[in-house]
Amino acid sequence: MLRKRTLGVIGFLFFLLVVISNISLVPYAAASSDKAADKYIVVLQDNILSPSDVANEMATKHGLALGHIYQHALKGYSATIPEPALAKIKADPRIKYLEPDREVHALGQIIPTGINRIDADLSPTAKIDGTDERVNVDIAIIDTGICLNHPDLYVYKNVTFVKGTKTGNDDNGHGSHVAGIAAAKDNGIGVVGVAPGARLWAVKVLDKSGSGFLSWIIAGIDYVAKNAGEIEVANMSLGGVGYSQAERDAIVRCIEKGVVFVVAAGNEYKDVYGDDGLFGTADDLTPAAYPEVATVSALADSDGRGGGEGAATIWGPDDTLATFSNFSRSVVANNPVESAGAAIDFAAPGVNIYSTYKNNGYATGSGTSMAAPHGAGSIALYIARYGRAVDAQGVWAIRQALIDSAEPQTLWGPADTKDPDANREGLISAKDL
Known part of the structure; x- marks a missing residue:
């Protein structure tokens, strides 16, 4: 097994970052509520x-x-x-x-230590050791598509619901970046994901600009429901403003078939229930606000270890919640899980994450878009070890297990973790999965 945080690995990744990934990935707020x-x-x-x-x-x-x-x-x-x-x-x-x-957009990238920080490299299921042994789980990436021929990704199937496109190939880069965080191969090149080599389903619902319509998103969710016998996890690093009964109903139907949905909390530094703090209203940030999904906030981490001793990042001190990350001040009474983070299940690394990119490349990016696939990959490891869900109750049990095993904020290191509310979600941990 590769040892954590060795100087050789860090130096090698830094070289690839400089040579291959001279790219700036900027923040992108959630879509406005303007109707089409x-x-x-x-x-x-x-x-x-x-x-x-x-x-x-x-x-x-x-x-x-x-x-x-x-x-x-x-x-x-x-x-x-x-x-x-x-x-x-x-x-x-x-x-x-x-x-x-209405229009929906990829949640923004602001600029990985992530695998180290959640101890995925210590997972007996991930078995990260430079040998391409793949995690036997299927993950749907509902996004801009995935680079179909990337040597570091196992794209099992692909589909598009974007007008003017014929395949699920990624012409933006966002979906490929997300996919690599969740499941880049442990093959000795590039990067490695949380659940190395898991089968990726490229479900393209956002266009070249990272935008799309809610109707496209729902078509992608419908495709996941159709293939729920194979797909165990779905990642949605995207969002918009405004409650949608249709989107929620579609997600719930998938969950009833045993698919765990993991979503990004969003990058507006707002409550996922909006400024009014009420669920089911026009300023909800969705799908993050839906109680049926596992919503993930973003951690700023600069050194891949706890303790808060790393250098500060542009998005906050080491081992604190990123200053762009959405949060949760309250939770609906019928929430199917219990989390210290209220409507947030857990946090995950989301700052300066190095991953795969379009055109067989690599890039560094930040945002809750990057945090969510750390969660999706960890859930894939759990499923590979303990088995998949077959109904909603099974989905709730998987979510609760990941919540319960998360690292409490009191163990992150800093006395002040910069959590803007009184609800302190833990950091997802993969070491025992």
Whole structure:
């Protein structure tokens, strides 16, 4: 097994950073709540047998421009609906509800010590020793896609729901970076992920600019639901502003099939429930606010070890919560898990994380986008060791196990961990997984 934090490894990674990754990855706030004009997500009643037939019938009758058909996580479709037809569609008894489509963006990268800090290199399941022995778990990366031919990634399947693209290949870089943190191979080159060599499903729902529509996101979730017999974990390092019943319902359906969803808390330094602190309102930061997902905040760590003795980062002192990370002041009464972080399950490294990138490259980035796949990879290790969930109760049990084994903030090192609220989520730990 490779020893932690050796000078040779650190020097080698620094060289690759300078030579290969002369890239600046800047913050990107969550999407605004602006609606996409005339675009809607239409959810049908549960007793509808063929969403495709209903969608095409309504399109013909009302002059709709159909987008995606949902058949697994939801029954419904997305469409551009002319204003005169809107009231008629709302009145159709086959309609359960509809909501406006809106833009969603990749949560920002601000600029890895991460594997060391969560002790993934000590995990008996990860077995990080330079030998390409792969973790037998499937992780869906719902993002900008993944670099399909990257030598450091095992992309098992790919799909796109982005207009004008034909594959799940990454033309932005964000999804590839996320994928490498979760599961880069332990093959002696480049970097290694938390769950080395896990099978990656590239689910492309964001375009070259890192943006997309909620309807595309839901199509990606629907694809995960369709393949829930194989996919055990789904990572969403993306988000927007505003509660979406359709998105939440789709995620819940996947969770009922045993898929654990891990999401980024967001980079606005805000409560995930928004300024009003209330869940289910227009300023929720979603999907981070949904109680059914494992939401991950970001740790600033500069040396890959605890104690708070490393150099300060641009996003805060060593071993403190990153100054961009969203947080949680309260939690809904029916939250299915109990966390010291309220609506946040746990923190993970999210500052200056070195990982894979588009065009077979590597890059350094920061953000809760980078923290979330540390969580997804750790959950993959748990599943590889103890077995997958088959229903929602199994998902809650996995989340609770990771919460309970997290390193408390009192052990991080600094007396002040810069947590902006009274709810102190722990740091995810992979060493016993």
